[in-house]
């Protein structure tokens with residue numbers, strides 16, 4: 601599926617971008633006065649291939665969940681079972697992402713790509729997989745979002761947690777490709793259901809460690825520049841985590857020219873799935889709003905696989921995790937909001953979606969100097 605999706609990704613449409621740039625100059629506002637929104641609107645026109653571009657609505661959030669063998673090295677203060685517990689929380693509508701989704705009328709889809717523990721009433725791996733996007737029948741009635749749609753679960757488990765990347769590759773190449781495919785399939789499911797903007801979400805205790813390793817591998821940054829406190833670790837743990845990231849890179853020597861190999865060596869199931877999710881958005885020419893450091897590490901893999909995929913990416917927010925700034929600089933993306941957040945789940949990206957819609961509204965709704973009879977300077 602990966603090669604097929606990459607083959608469908610095209611550069612931004614230069615004519616639509618020129619039309620958007622020209623229109624921005626004629627709208628009733630001083631040129632440049634909308635700052636970052638102007639370039640964003642031009643890029644969205646290039647992505648859609650038309651000016652004005654369509655509104656990026658409805659919005660669908662996909663929260664990719666996975667566990668990590670490296671958790672055994674004490675890189676996170678939280679127990680591993682919190683990943684599965686939070687999956688249950690997402691499905692009952694009780695997480696922060698659910699609250700924001702209700703506020704903004706977005707749907708939430710949770711994708712188990714690699715959760716280690718299975719919680720009752722979540723179905724076991726060996727049990728029949730429920731229909732894609734069907735809510736679990738035996739869960740408590742979840743809190744619906746604004747349009748009355750409950751959170752959904754997709755089970756696409758590649759393995760029950762990755763291997764410990766500090767001693768062996770986290771995933772095999774086959775597992776990595778399966779996780780990428782799960783991300784592609786999720787994007788297609790959401791787009792088929794009508795989504796016109798995709799938001800990246802992640803849940804995985806320990807997943808900031810592989811994110812840091814991926815960012816170092818793809819950008820060449822020093823592990824100390826990209827390794828952070830994740831959910832909140834003390835100085836001694838941070839020093840150990842940084843050393844572990846450095847040792848993993850020295851052991852595996854991941855080659856950034858082989859992005860799938862990098863994801864397999866030092867990544868995770870949700871990181872690989874997010875890579876596929878972003879590539880599928882780019883292939884469908886729909887914007888994908890990136891959340892925090894985990895999404896950004898996956899974005900580096902997506903752009904390494906297909907540079908034109910960058911055209912579909914919008915950096916939703918600036919996570920305080922240091923690797924996020926390094927990855928954003930490498931991607932050449934400017935985050936829309938900076939609220940000191942480091943939650944994950946897609947929360948920062950989802951909060952930025954009204955800004956993305958605002959950029960489109962400007963091209964769609966605002967009068968030109970000519971049409972409104974406003975004098976130009």
Ligand SMILES: O=C(O)c1ccc[n+]([C@@H]2O[C@H](COP(=O)([O-])O)[C@@H](O)[C@H]2O)c1
Pocket residue numbers: 675676677678802803804805806807808809829830831832891892893894919920921924941942943944945
């Ligand atoms: O989005 C971010 O930038 C971000 C930064 C720090 C932590 N997180 C979330 O916290 C979890 C990973 O943190 P940790 O400390 O267990 O590696 C995982 O569920 C992430 O979604 C997310």
Ligand SMILES: Cc1cc2nc[nH]c2cc1C
Pocket residue numbers: 678682686802803804831943944945
């Ligand atoms: C409670 C909790 C919620 C989260 N959501 C995303 N990552 C998380 C990590 C923890 C620990």
